[in-house]
Amino acid sequence: MSTVEDYNARMAGLNKKALRTYICKTMRLLGAAVIVAEYEGSDDSGSIVGVEAATSAAGIDPEYDDPMPASTAPVDIPDDLNDPIQNILYGILDHHYGGWENSDGARGWIIWDLTADKLHLHHTAYITETCYSYVAEGGTVDEVEA
Numbered sequence: 350m351s352t353v354e355d356y357n358a359r360m361a362g363l364n365k366k367a368l369r370t371y372i373c374k375t376m377r378l379l380g381a382a383v384i385v386a387e388y389e390g391s392d393d394s395g396s397i398v399g400v401e402a403a404t405s406a407a408g409i410d411p412e413y414d415d416p417m418p419a420s421t422a423p424v425d426i427p428d429d430l431n432d433p434i435q436n437i438l439y440g441i442l443d444h445h446y447g448g449w450e451n452s453d454g455a456r457g458w459i460i461w462d463l464t465a466d467k468l469h470l471h472h473t474a475y476i477t478e479t480c481y482s483y484v485a486e487g488g489t490v491d492e493v494e495a
Contacts, residue, residue, distance in 0.1 A: 372434060381463055395455070404424060
């Protein structure tokens with residue numbers, strides 16, 4: 350049975366927790382220790398724009414535009430795991446920051462420690478603040494409006 354057929358057969362009965370466990374184990378067997386995903390969106394549209402896996406989480410810093418250090422060895426994510434990984438990441442993102450893509454939007458990074466099966470969200474929400482004020486010079490507000 351091929352990897353795709355094996356995966357598809359297993360997918361039919363997996364719940365979310367079992368799927369996470371399956372992804373963690375499979376990616377660790379491929380040598381990955383971490384998955385890093387970037388997301389961004391605004392104006393009611395958003396998406397995960399990149400997903401990478403690496404052999405080590407050492408040096409990952411979400412404060413940079415690309416938190417994956419060049420010294421980290423990449424691990425290829427099998428094509429048949431791309432959608433399930435993104436579905437889990439979207440679910441976690443929507444659970445914690447539902448509507449993140451609306452209005453001014455947001456961006457951030459999701460770092461998935463595959464060894465401990467822990468997800469770390471680094472989220473920046475964009476907010477336009479509006480402050481309205483009115484000053485009437487030369488009289489009271491009532492006198493100017495009249």
